[in-house]
Each structure stands twice: as C-alpha cells, then as structure tokens.
Amino acid sequence: MATPDRAETTTDTSIAAPTGPALRLAGQRTESDPIPFERRHTPRMTDGRCGLAVLANEDDGSxxxxxxxxxxxxxxxxxxxxRIQPRLGQTxxxxxxxxxxxxxxxxxxRVTPExxxxxxxxxxxxxLAA
Incomplete structure (x- = not known):
C-alpha cells in the first residue's frame, strides 16, 4: 500500500489580503487621503479668518x-x-x-504644539434665551 507524499496532503491555510482600502488610526493622514478620519457628529468647515481671543486667568482675574x-x-x-499657549480648561x-x-x-x-x-x-x- 502506497503512502501519500506529505507535500501533496498539506492544505494552503494562507489568507489573501483584502482588496479594499487599508485601515488606519483615527487622525492618521496618508498620501492617498490627507484628511484624518472624522470622529465628529457634525461636519467641520475650514476657515482662515483672523481675530483675537481674550483668555481669562481665573486664578488672579487677569x-x-x-x-x-x-x-x-x-x-x-x-x-x-x-502664538500664546493657553491652559486646558481656561475660558x-x-x-x-x-x-x-x-x-x-x-x-x-485641547492644546497641542504646531x-x-x-x-x-x-x-x-x-x-440660552430667557
């Protein structure tokens, strides 16, 4: 009785790579998609206006x-x-x-260096209206 050759009885267990878009971490930019994954429930609109922010220091009132x-x-x-670094929680x-x-x-x-x-x-x- 002949015994089958081991090479002939093994099965291929490799899994083919998915063909769709690759997964990426939230906030990660890629060459093909420079906009990071959006976590917001409402759309974000870009802007470029300049102005002022009056930052209150609640510790000393300045x-x-x-x-x-x-x-x-x-x-x-x-x-x-x-250009001024504010503190988290500051108003x-x-x-x-x-x-x-x-x-x-x-x-x-949120405050991050850029x-x-x-x-x-x-x-x-x-x-709220009265």
Whole structure:
C-alpha cells in the first residue's frame, strides 16, 4: 500500500489580503487621503479668518489677549492657531469678525504644539434665551 507524499496532503491555510482600502488610526493622514478620519457628529468647515481671543486667568482675574487664526468650525466647537499657549480648561471670549462664533465664550479642551504656535481646540458655550 502506497503512502501519500506529505507535500501533496498539506492544505494552503494562507489568507489573501483584502482588496479594499487599508485601515488606519483615527487622525492618521496618508498620501492617498490627507484628511484624518472624522470622529465628529457634525461636519467641520475650514476657515482662515483672523481675530483675537481674550483668555481669562481665573486664578488672579487677569486676562491675556492672543492673536488667533481660525482653522475650522463645527456645530460643537472651533479649532484655531494661537502664538500664546493657553491652559486646558481656561475660558476665552472670541473676537473674530464675521465668524459664526464672534463674541462667544469658549472653554479650551485641547492644546497641542504646531510649529512655533499652538493648535487649540475649543468648545463653545451655548447661550440660552430667557
């Protein structure tokens, strides 16, 4: 009785690579898709207006005035570039003429270095009508 050759009885267990788009981490940019994965529930609109943010120091009541450039806006907040590093949780009054949030109060929720400036994420405080 002949015994089958082992090479003939093995089965191929390799799995073919998927043919669709590759997975990537949230916020990761790629050459083919430079916009990072979007986690927001509402769309983010790019902007480029310049203005000021009046940063309140709640410890001693002082304020700092920071020139800012508005990068993007969404229904829930804004992203801007500031030359002054704000603190997380700090409040600010925005003065950006023509922007949707001109005159609004915001709380700083994200601060990351970007070149010689700071990328700042702010959540807009909603004002309720009386």
């Amino acid at each position: 304020v700092a005035i920071a020139p800012v450039t508005l990068c993007d806006t969404s229904e829930e907040g804004i992203g801007l570039i500031s 600010a009054r925005l003065m950006i003429p023509g922007a949707p949030y001109d005159g609004a109060d915001a709380r700083i929720v 070149g010689d400036a700071w990328r700042v994420g702010m959540r807009i405080r909603r004002r």
